[in-house]
Every structure is written in C-alpha cells, then in structure tokens.
Amino acid sequence: MGVSRQRPRQVAETPTAARQFEFEVKRLANSLMFGADPSRFVGSGLEYAESRPYEPGDPVKSIDWRITARTGKPFVKQFEAVRQVPIYLVVDTSASMCLTSLTSPSHMTPRETKYAWAVRLAAALARAAQERLSPVGLLGAGSHELHIRPTLSKRVSLQWAHQLRTHDFSQHTRLSRSLETLAAVQKTSSLVLVLSDLQEDGVVGALEHLAVGHEAVTLWLEDPAERQLPARGYFRGREAETGRSFLLSRRTRYSKHESIRSALRDAGLEFLHLPIDEPVIPRLQHFLKHRKSLGHA
Numbered sequence: 263m264g265v266s267r268q269r270p271r272q273v274a275e276t277p278t279a280a281r282q283f284e285f286e287v288k289r290l291a292n293s294l295m296f297g298a299d300p301s302r303f304v305g306s307g308l309e310y311a312e313s314r315p316y317e318p319g320d321p322v323k324s325i326d327w328r329i330t331a332r333t334g335k336p337f338v339k340q341f342e343a344v345r346q347v348p349i350y351l352v353v354d355t356s357a358s359m360c361l362t363s364l365t366s367p368s369h370m371t372p373r374e375t376k377y378a379w380a381v382r383l384a385a386a387l388a389r390a391a392q393e394r395l396s397p398v399g400l401l402g403a404g405s406h407e408l409h410i411r412p413t414l415s416k417r418v419s420l421q422w423a424h425q426l427r428t429h430d431f432s433q434h435t436r437l438s439r440s441l442e443t444l445a446a447v448q449k450t451s452s453l454v455l456v457l458s459d460l461q462e463d464g465v466v467g468a469l470e471h472l473a474v475g476h477e478a479v480t481l482w483l484e485d486p487a488e489r490q491l492p493a494r495g496y497f498r499g500r501e502a503e504t505g506r507s508f509l510l511s512r513r514t515r516y517s518k519h520e521s522i523r524s525a526l527r528d529a530g531l532e533f534l535h536l537p538i539d540e541p542v543i544p545r546l547q548h549f550l551k552h553r554k555s556l557g558h559a
Contacts, residue, residue, distance in 0.1 A: 315335065351457065360429070400419075405434050438464045445474075455481065467529075480533040481536055
C-alpha cells in the first residue's frame with residue numbers, strides 16, 4: 263500500500279549509469295564500514311577478552327606476564343575470536359516502494375524513491391560486510407522470487423544490485439511471507455537486515471517471529487506523504503499494488519505512521535526510521551556505529 267503520488271519513469275540501463283552506481287556504492291560502503299562482530303566465543307583472535315589460569319598444553323607465548331607476576335601463579339591471555347555471521351538483506355521490491363511524493367526542478371530521478379534508496383543501501387551494506395569477511399545473501403520481498411545464498415563474492419552482490427535497479431515496479435508485497443520463509447529455512451543464526459516501507463499488514467508479527475532465532479534489524483524507509491498530509495481536508499489516493507482508490511485524512515495517515523512505530527517498539531524490534539526527505543546517510547552511519555553487531559546500538 264502507498265499514498266505517494268508519482269511513479270518515476272524507468273530509465274534504460276547505460277554503461278555510464280552502471281559505473282556511476284558502482285562508484286556511489288563503493289563510496290557509501292567506505293563510509294558505512296563497521297567493525298567485526300563481537301563474539302561470544304574466545305580463541306586466538308586479535309582483541310583481548312580475559313586472562314585465565316594456565317593449563318598444561320597452553321602455549322608459552324600466551325602467558326599474561328603482568329598478572330602472573332602479580333599473583334605468583336601462571337595465567338594466559340584469551341582473545342575474542344571474530345565470528346563471521348551470515349548476513350541476509352531482505353529488500354522490499356513491491357510497488358509501494360517505487361512511488362514518491364518528492365519532486366525535482368526538472369524530472370523525477372530514481373534516487374528520490376524509497377526503492378532506489380533501499381537498493382543503494384543494500385548494495386553498500388553488502389560490500390561493507392564482505393570487506394570484513396561476512397558472507398551476504400539477498401532475499402527479494404515481491405511477487406517474483408529472488409534468493410541469493412550468502413556469499414563473499416562482491417561480483418555476485420553487484421550483479422543482484424544491478425538486477426534490482428532494473429525492477430519492473432509492478433510487484434505485490436510479499437514481505438511477511440519472505441520473512442516467514444527465511445525463518446523456516448535458515449537454520450544458522452544470522453543477521454537479517456530488512457529494507458522496507460512496512461506497508462504490509464502483519465509484517466511486524468513476521469519480524470517478531472524471525473527475531474526469535476535471528477538478529478533482525480529493520481531499516482524503515484518512509485516517504486513524507488506517508489506521515490504528513492495537508493493540514494485540512496481529505497486526500498484521494500490509490501493503492502500502488504491493487505489499484506483500489508481510497509480517501510485519507512491527515513489524522514488517518516498520522517495514525518498509520520504512529521501505529522507502525524508503536525508496533526515495532528512494543529515487539530522489542532530493533533529498527534531505524536529513515537525518512538527519505540531528510541539526510542539518510544548520517545542517520546545510518548550513527549546507527550551502525552552505536553549498535554551491538556554492525557558496530558553498536
């Protein structure tokens with residue numbers, strides 16, 4: 263569902279546009295670089311975790327001489343073992359993501375849509391994760407099946423990113439079903455990043471179910487028309503995916519925005535609200551820097 267007013271024209275892919283996209287993805291990935299995931303296990307990594315009493319067979323080079331000298335008993339250092347957690351990017355490819363209320367002086371540009379932001383951010387997050395040796399997979403959340411298993415190949419990630427850029431803008435939302443499927447088939451605990459406008463009913467419940475066995479993080483993309491309408495009167499709209507017409511008041515739209523936020527909070531789900539008419543990158547950079555596993559929140 264969506265109340266955005268204009269659909270951007272789909273522009274044919276050109277080599278120049280493809281190269282520009284790849285350049286922007288690399289630059290964005292560099293700005294989003296996050297540290298290795300903190301591990302629950304100790305081993306022979308690089309980050310000091312703790313010291314423990316020496317046991318026969320421990321290497322002499324791991325002895326913690328400072329504590330050994332202070333206690334008179336041999337201790338050895340333990341270090342955090344970096345874990346390579348699989349990452350899944352779930353991108354909402356439904357029609358509501360491709361509509362926008364934003365305008366430019368000349369013509370609509372793809373970057374002004376929630377969908378274009380989702381593709382760009384997904385590609386950059388994939389590259390940043392692969393730089394620190396975390397395999398990345400992709401799951402599309404539209405009518406057409408799109409499932410890429412986690413891989414360290416940047417070439418594969420660029421291929422699906424370009425595939426998403428030539429999206430046909432006509433798919434129905436299948437986000438809840440995609441999340442339920444991922445929760446059922448992905449047995450290894452993974453980090454799942456969902457990029458969506460969360461317009462589908464029941465999606466918060468699906469996210470809550472997924473979060474039982476996985477670390478689920480939602481990047482909630484929102485067009486300004488989805489949270490605020492003219493101060494008075496009614497707004498006539500049409501659902502992007504069904505074509506059904508409806509009347510909407512400002513109060514109704516505000517309630518929808520607040521209901522999504524409240525549902526996410528009540529479910530204890532981790533999310534980042536990203537209005538596309540406000541600076542997106544600084545918000546995401548701050549979020550990744552301070553969350554626990556991408557690099558802290």
